[in-house]
Amino acid sequence: MRTSPKLAAFGLVGTLVYLGLAILGSGGPRAFFSHPALWIIALSLLVMTGVALFSEGNLSPGKREDRDNRWVLAAFGILGLLLAFLPAYTDRLHIWTFGGADVRWLGVVLFIGGGILRLWPVFVLGQRFSGLVAIQPGHRLVTTGIYGTLRNPSYLGLLINCVGWSLAFRSGVGLLLTALMLVPLIARIHAEEALLHKEFGKQYDTYRAYTWRLVPWIY
Template sequence: MPSPKLALFAVLGTLVFLGLAVLGWGGFGAFFAHPARIALVAVTAVLTVASLFSGGNISPGEREDRGNRWVLIVFTVLGLLGAYVPAWTDRMELWTLDGDTVRWLGVVIFTLGGALRLWPVFVLGRRFSGLVAIQPGHTLVTGGIYGVIRNPSYLGLIVGALGWALAFRSGIGVVLALLNLVPLVARIRAEERLLADQFGAEYEAYRQRTWRLVPGLY
C-alpha cells in the first residue's frame, strides 16, 4: 500500500484533472451527457485506484539527477492543459474530428495507454520513481516488455494522452499530447546517463539490443 500522503496526492491529482475536463465541457450535466465521457471517467478512476497498489514512489533514492526536475513542471502544465483544452474544444466544435467512432476509439486507446503506463510500474515496484533516481537495491529489468523497449511506461503516457484527446475529438488535444515528447525525451536521456553510470557495460549491452520507445523507430 502507498503512503497516505502519496495516495492523497494521486486522488487529488485525478480529481483536479477530471474537474478541469468537466469545467471545459461546461459542467457536470453537459459532460456526463455522453456515454463515452462517462466511460472515460470510469477508466480514469480504475487506473487511479490500481496505481495505488503499484509500488511506485517519488523517492530520490540513493542518487538523483536533480537537474532533470524541470520536466515535472512541464508535464504538469501540459497535463492541466490536456485536461481542459480538449473538452473545451469539443464543446466549442473547434478543430474537432467528426463522429462518435473517434470518441470511442479514443476511450479504447486511453485505456490501453493507461494499462501500458501502469504495467511497468507494477513490474518495477519500489524501483519505479517519479524522479530520475537510483533506488536502494536497484537492478536492471531486461525481460518481458523490457526486452523490447526500455521505456514502456513512457510510451503508455503518450498513448494515453493521445487517447484522451481523441475521446474529445480534439485536434488541439492531439498536438498537446505530442508536445509531451519534448520533456519525455529529455527525461529518457537523463535516465540513460544515470543508468549507464550506475550499471556500466551491462546497461550499454542492454541498450544496444533494445529500443527507447517504439521498435524500429526510436
C-alpha cells in the same frame, strides 16, 4: 494501499483536478456525461488511479538523483492541466474538432490501452519506480518481459493514453499538446538513461543495444 502516502495523495488529488477541469471545459457535469464514451473515460481514469494505489511507486530520490531534471515535472504538470481542460473546451465550442462518435470510442480504447501499458511497468519495477529520476537502494536492471523489447514502456503508455484522451474529445488541440509532451518526455528519458549508464556501465550498454527506447522499430 502499498504506494507511498505522498504519491497516493498526489495521484488522488491530481485525478480529481484533472477530471474536474475536463467537466468544467465541457460546460458542466450534464454536458460531460451526455457522451457515453466520456462516462467510460471518467470511470477508467478513476479505476486506474485506484489500481495505482496498490503499486510500490514512490517519490523517493533514492541513493542518487538527477535533480537537474526536476523541471520536467513542472512541464508535465502544466501540459497535463492544459490537456485536462482544453480538449473538453474545444469539443464544446467545436474548435479544431474532427470526427464523431467513432473517434470518441477509438479514444476510449486507446485511453484504456495506454493506461494499462502505463501502469504495468510500475508494478514490474515495484519500489524501483520513482516519480523522480533516481537510483533506488538495491536497484537492478529489469531486462525481461516487456523490458526485453522496450526500455521505457510506461512512457509509451502515457503517450497512447494522452492520444486516447484527445480523441475522446475529438480534439486537434489535444493531439498538439500530446506532441508537445514529447519535449520533456524525451529529456527525461535521456536523463534516466544517463543515470542508468553511470550505475550499470557495460551491462546497461549491452541491454540498450538490443532494445528500443520508446517505439518499436521507430525510436
